[in-house]
Amino acid sequence: MKTSIKTIAFAFAFIASTFAANAEDKETKASKFGTGIYPTKTGNINVMVNKTDASNNTTILLKNETGDVVYRETVSKENQKFGRSLNMDQMEAGQYKLDVISGGEVQTKSFQVSEQKTERVLTVK
Numbered sequence: 001m002k003t004s005i006k007t008i009a010f011a012f013a014f015i016a017s018t019f020a021a022n023a024e025d026k027e028t029k030a031s032k033f034g035t036g037i038y039p040t041k042t043g044n045i046n047v048m049v050n051k052t053d054a055s056n057n058t059t060i061l062l063k064n065e066t067g068d069v070v071y072r073e074t075v076s077k078e079n080q081k082f083g084r085s086l087n088m089d090q091m092e093a094g095q096y097k098l099d100v101i102s103g104g105e106v107q108t109k110s111f112q113v114s115e116q117k118t119e120r121v122l123t124v125k
Contacts, residue, residue, distance in 0.1 A: 035100050037109045045086045054080050056103035065095040088113055
């Protein structure tokens with residue numbers, strides 16, 4: 001129980017810092033939406049979106065390193081706050097790019113999926 005509370009607290013802190021970083025990057029132009037994109041311990045990618053207006057649909061695109069779209073979702077314009085958890089278990093190892101698009105504005109995060117090497121253990125009794 002304590003671990004899940006710590007995980008949730010960490011996620012909220014990460015989202016808050018991401019929103020603050022995005023605000024600093026857009027000094028001259030007001031952003032129409034904020035995103036929080038972060039990995040979980042279980043290998044998923046969580047995407048949180050908070051839009052300031054409900055005049056545009058939001059599109060989530062996940063592209064592999066060759067630019068092929070491996071996941072696409074369009075969220076209706078009425079959903080101003082929403083989150084998605086993308087399961088990366090079946091994705092091949094490599095570079096990926098996640099684009100969140102709304103109202104002509106694009107916010108992009110890149111990440112890498114790698115194979116975890118397992119070790120063999122030999123025990124002599």
